[in-house]
Amino acid sequence: QVQLQESGPGLVKPSQTLSLTCTVSGGSISSGGYYWSWIRQHPGKGLEWIGYIYYSGSTYYNPSLKSRVTISVDTSKNQFSLKLSSVTAADTAVYYCARHHSSPEPGYFDYWGQGTLVTVSS
Amino acid sequence: SYELTQPPSVSVSPGQTARITCSGDALPKQYAYWYQQKPGQAPVLVIYKDSERPSGIPERFSGSSSGTTVTLTISGVQAEDEADYYCQSADSSGTVVFGGGTKLTVL
Numbered sequence: 001q002v003q004l005q006e007s008g009p010g011l012v013k014p015s016q017t018l019s020l021t022c023t024v025s026g027g028s029i030s031s032g033g034y035y036w037s038w039i040r041q042h043p044g045k046g047l048e049w050i051g052y053i054y055y056s057g058s059t060y061y062n063p064s065l066k067s068r069v070t071i072s073v074d075t076s077k078n079q080f081s082l083k084l085s086s087v088t089a090a091d092t093a094v095y096y097c098a099r100h101h102s103s104p105e106p107g108y109f110d111y112w113g114q115g116t117l118v119t120v121s122s
Numbered sequence: 123s124y125e126l127t128q129p130p131s132v133s134v135s136p137g138q139t140a141r142i143t144c145s146g147d148a149l150p151k152q153y154a155y156w157y158q159q160k161p162g163q164a165p166v167l168v169i170y171k172d173s174e175r176p177s178g179i180p181e182r183f184s185g186s187s188s189g190t191t192v193t194l195t196i197s198g199v200q201a202e203d204e205a206d207y208y209c210q211s212a213d214s215s216g217t218v219v220f221g222g223g224t225k226l227t228v229l
Contacts, residue, residue, distance in 0.1 A: 037218075046208065046220055046221070046222045046223045047157075047165065047208055047210075047220040047223075048220065049217070049218035049219070049220065060216070062217055062218070063215075063217060064123070096164055096165075101170075104153060104171065105152070105153075105212065105216060106152060106153070106210075106211060106212030106216055106218055107218070108153075108155040108167060108170050108210065109155075109157075109165070109167065109210075110167050110170075110176070112164035112165060112166075113164065114163075114164055115164055
């Protein structure tokens with residue numbers, strides 16, 4: 001059973017960079033066949049896909065966030081990470097990591113982390 | 123930007139059938155997926171590839187597609203089905219898009 005767990009600061013100051021890590025257990029990121037995605041949910045609102053990474057390091061970001069997002073992978077630790085720069089209060093949300101079943105396109109999310117609330121405030 | 127449109131809310135009595143729609147211009151060309159989200163929990167996939175049901179999801183959940191609209195049907199609704207439901211697909215460039223969500227209330 002694949003499990004994902006987000007970790008990182010719950011409070012980030014405006015203009016700084018939000019950094020989160022997702023640790024995957026019960027399966028190897030390096031085995032391929034799946035993308036690994038970040039998704040967020042603003043308080044009381046719907047879901048927004050941020051982007052994904054493949055084990056090889058190839059990425060695809062939501063154009064609406066592309067200029068501020070970096071997703072990276074560390075296969076030795078079976079982790080992938082999210083960095084979101086120049087944050088504002090509008091980036092306050094619950095951030096989820098998820099396994100992204102890539103085929104058929106556009107793919108879907110079959111395993112999710114529990115989510116972590118990140119608040120942007122001074 | 124591309125949007126998937128869902129009704130904000132649907133209400134049904136226990137035992138009745140709930141239908142939640144999701145509309146989008148690209149749906150004839152892209153598969154749709156459905157997620158159930160209960161308060162304080164992560165979403166759970168309940169339908170993939172328009173109408174396929176993952177293992178462990180009750181048979182009362184089904185999906186269908188017609189033109190630019192996909193529909194999640196819950197037959198014989200139970201109190202435990204009260205949740206938010208989100209459709210998901212992609213735009214023409216492959217960017218993943220979620221619908222705005224539908225709150226299902228079991229009366």
